[in-house]
Amino acid sequence: MKNTIKLERARNDMTQAELAEKVKVARQTIIAIEAGRFVPSTMLAFKIAKVLNCKVDEIFGLEEGDWEPTI
Amino acid sequence: MKSSSFPYSYWLKALGVLIFILKMISLFLQYREKGAIDPNQLALGICWGLFFIFFSKEKVDDEMTHALKFRALATAVIISFFSTLFYNYYFLNWQYNQRRDLVLSISAYQFLALTLIIATTIYYYRRHQSSNSKTE
Numbered sequence: 529m530k531n532t533i534k535l536e537r538a539r540n541d542m543t544q545a546e547l548a549e550k551v552k553v554a555r556q557t558i559i560a561i562e563a564g565r566f567v568p569s570t571m572l573a574f575k576i577a578k579v580l581n582c583k584v585d586e587i588f589g590l591e592e593g594d595w596e597p598t599i
Numbered sequence: 600m601k602s603s604s605f606p607y608s609y610w611l612k613a614l615g616v617l618i619f620i621l622k623m624i625s626l627f628l629q630y631r632e633k634g635a636i637d638p639n640q641l642a643l644g645i646c647w648g649l650f651f652i653f654f655s656k657e658k659v660d661d662e663m664t665h666a667l668k669f670r671a672l673a674t675a676v677i678i679s680f681f682s683t684l685f686y687n688y689y690f691l692n693w694q695y696n697q698r699r700d701l702v703l704s705i706s707a708y709q710f711l712a713l714t715l716i717i718a719t720t721i722y723y724y725r726r727h728q729s730s731n732s733k734t735e
Contacts, residue, residue: 568662
């Protein structure tokens with residue numbers, strides 16, 4: 529899943545640590561989400577979107593490979 | 600209120616480390632006295648220590664922490680299972696005779712200790728990897 533958190537963060541002039549603190553997760557989690565290594569839960573995705581003043585689908589989007597079965 | 604799969608407070612990690620160190624000291628003293636270490640006692644010490652270290656909450660306990668721990672645990676159980684089978688087959692039962700012998704196996708403490716060692720190692724390695732990425 530691709531995301532534009534880094535871009536939106538820059539637009540909001542916010543560091544990873546600040547975003548992590550606002551959505552109550554570890555900074556490592558924000559790093560992993562930005563790098564596409566961790567897909568957040570719906571709840572966390574909504575929290576991130578709210579803090580960054582965006583809609584969820586403006587930040588997160590499906591990629592071609594996401595349609596393949598995960599198991 | 601949300602319930603966590605990892606029930607113990609963060610400070611219990613310190614208790615885990617303390618239990619592990621005390622057990623290792625007691626085993627060292629036992630070794631000096633008897634000249635041998637009971638592998639089950641060693642495994643028990645590792646189990647108690649790593650149990651509290653692995654199943655305690657992190658400083659910031661979030662969904663990625665939980666996901667990493669569950670994945671590490673799943674991988675560890677699979678590796679431990681096959682390692683146990685391999686060890687039992689090639690080292691404990693290599694001369695097994697179906698009519699004469701009973702099947703020998705490592706103890707439950709040893710299996711649990713192996714699983715917890717692998718799970719804890721994988722978890723901290725992956726966590727370290729995720730925090731080592733470029734920031735800002």
